Amino acid sequence: MSKQPRIRVIGAGLSGCEASLQLASMGFEVDLYEMRPNIPTPAHRTSNMAELVCSNSFKGLGLNSAHGLMKNELRLLGSFLMQAAEVARVPAGESLSVDREQFSKEVERLIHSNPKITVHLQEVLSLAGDDRPTIVAAGPLCSSALADDMFSRLGQSRMHFFDAIAPVVDAESIDMNHAFWKNRWDKGTDPDFLNCPLNRATYEEFVRKLIEADAVEPKPFESRELFEGCLPVEEMARRGQDTLRFGPMRPVGLGEDPDTGRKWWAVIQLRAENSQRTLFNMVGFQTRLKWGSQKEIFSIVPALRNANFVRLGAMHRNTFIESPKLLDVHLRLKQNGSENGLPPTWFAGQITGAEGYTEAVATGLYAALNLANTLRRGAGIELPQGSCIRALVDHLTAPNPSFQPMNFNFGLLPRPADLPRKTDRKEFLGEQAQTAIRSWIANSR
Ligand SMILES: Cc1cc2nc3c(=O)[nH]c(=O)nc-3n(C[C@H](O)[C@H](O)[C@H](O)COP(=O)(O)OP(=O)(O)OC[C@H]3O[C@@H](n4cnc5c(N)ncnc54)[C@H](O)[C@@H]3O)c2cc1C
Incomplete structure (x- = not known):
């Protein structure tokens, strides 16, 4: 078997840590770059990996809630950060809330104890000049140097919105x-x-x-x-x-x-x-x-x-890229290739416009599965129609001239045109999502 290339992951936040752990579990050597504590961001308060910058909640757990369904899907797909969240869980009714310090400690334990992951505490200044396949998981507070480099190489002006x-x-x-x-x-x-x-x-x-x-x-x-x-x-x-x-x-x-x-x-x-x-x-x-x-x-x-x-x-200020123009359905940058000096590049986390903690974990997992499959089998993966992550990725990558970041929600899930009016839609969509992902997992083993 030919030697596998090392993978570069930029950002040890929610999406970057999930992606790194997934890739390492599939046998890849990962170089994970994190600029904190050398370069702070305006919202992070610690140098911890996977720091939750605001609320300590991954939202609802019940399968009648959009985030409950997505978390269930993440668990079925073997998300490491969802395991860490269970370890750090604090009582919070029907939602999955965590002790944020304990959560980061658990994620760091998983990263540092994995011999396939090498952590580099340094800022990545450019996407170019490096051959390693890359996942950009630099988050909404991506450093200015990298954001400037990225937007100029992608031929786009910087996109952003404000939140609190x-x-x-x-x-x-x-x-x-x-x-x-x-x-x-x-x-x-x-x-x-x-x-x-x-x-x-x-x-x-x-x-x-x-x-x-x-x-x-x-x-x-x-x-x-x-x-x-x-x-x-x-x-x-x-x-x-x-x-x-x-x-x-x-x-x-x-x-x-x-x-x-x-x-x-x-x-x-x-x-x-x-x-x-x-x-x-x-x-x-x-x-x-x-x-x-x-x-x-x-x-x-x-x-x-x-x-x-x-x-x-x-x-x-939250930075994001215009994913519908730039990314394909595998969250891979369409325009990479030797002509613009970029390595094969995937994006994950909020920088894609997938708003929210759970969504960051989901896109980190998805980008990692796609990168791994592309390197090993020459093509990305396709999650089934009706599943939550597929619906989120479809939203991120379908043509959309007024694209804006969005949380995952029931409105993104496809529904049959002939769905009877009186059907409990959430129940229907929830069952459809679970059946789709379970059979995909069973068939891909
Ligand atoms: C202020 C604020 C509040 C939010 N509140 C919530 C909330 O309450 N609930 C919710 O669900 N979502 C919230 N979000 C949205 C989003 O879910 C989080 O930002 C989430 O952490 C995104 O995960 P990520 O992996 O994309 O980015 P992050 O978790 O931010 O990780 C990105 C990492 O990349 C590092 N980095 C950046 N640039 C570089 C570089 N050039 N080189 C190396 N490392 C770099 C950063 O230091 C950071 O550690 C909030 C966002 C912001 C900005």
Whole structure:
């Protein structure tokens, strides 16, 4: 058998670590490059691999949720990061949430204990000048040097959007006289969410202050370039008095206010950040407000009157490539070849426009399977129609003149034209996805 080339993976985030572990498990020697801690990013706070930059949740687990289905698919396909997430799991009702430190430690343990992976703590400055087949997994905060090099070689102008991260609160500073434990609709055995209710007057003051407060760098183009799936709370407040009450502050399934005997007016939910429950993430509370304003406004919430924030929200620019033009269905760069000096190149993670942690893991796994199959058998793999990863990749690579990053969702799954109206669509699509991936796995063994 001819000698296999070494593989270059750029970025030891979620997608790069999954891709490296997959390739190593298939017998490839991998050079994994990570620029932190030498070059920081505006959102990462540690030098850990696979750092979760905002929420500590991989979202829903149930097979009636899009992310639950995708995670199930990842498990069936042998995802290493999903195994690490199980090791670091913290109670969080129906979702897969992790202790982020423990999660990174587990991923690092898998990487460092694998003799086929060599880690290089250095920034990659260019895609060119290197023969090794490459997976670009440099994420939404890809270094400027690499992004400039990449976009100029791809003949494109830089694409980006803005999104924001949510604050984290020290548990000891939460006023438990004004907070209560409860999972929405009492799902799960133990309550995992700490709820901070607001009455109507407090909610209205809260919304007014959010609208009036100063945001960081309020540039005129920013609101056009915000990611709709992760809007800052002040932007939601601006869209209408009740937008937050129907969004992250919805009070449904959380019981009644004993003072009024009616449903709470609005509730902020906190989810444990770590297994000791010493830190809590404000669920859905990403914001780009100035830090002084954040502290002042959040202190209106009775339970957070004296809250100590170990991290405040912030806003970041996310880089992505125009995948429908540049990538084929295997996430491989169409235009690579000796004429432009690039090695065979695949892309994975959020830089492809696959928004979200689970999606980053999924595209990392998929790019690795494709690279391996191409080198060994001369062609990429094709996942079955109806499966979640196939649907996500189809979205990323189908012609789309107004392409924007997107989370995986049920709307991406194909449905037969003759699907009866009364069918439970989620149940149908979920069964279709599971059957498709299980039979693909059975046939590819
Ligand atoms: C601020 C912010 C908040 C987010 N919040 C959430 C959230 O709450 N939930 C969610 O599901 N998704 C969230 N996302 C989206 C996305 O899921 C994450 O960014 C995810 O980490 C993407 O995984 P990735 O592997 O593509 O990139 P990353 O995990 O960011 O990994 C990329 C790695 O590449 C390294 N790197 C970059 N350039 C170079 C270079 N030139 N050479 C070497 N190394 C390099 C980086 O240091 C980094 O470690 C958020 C994104 C951002 C930016």
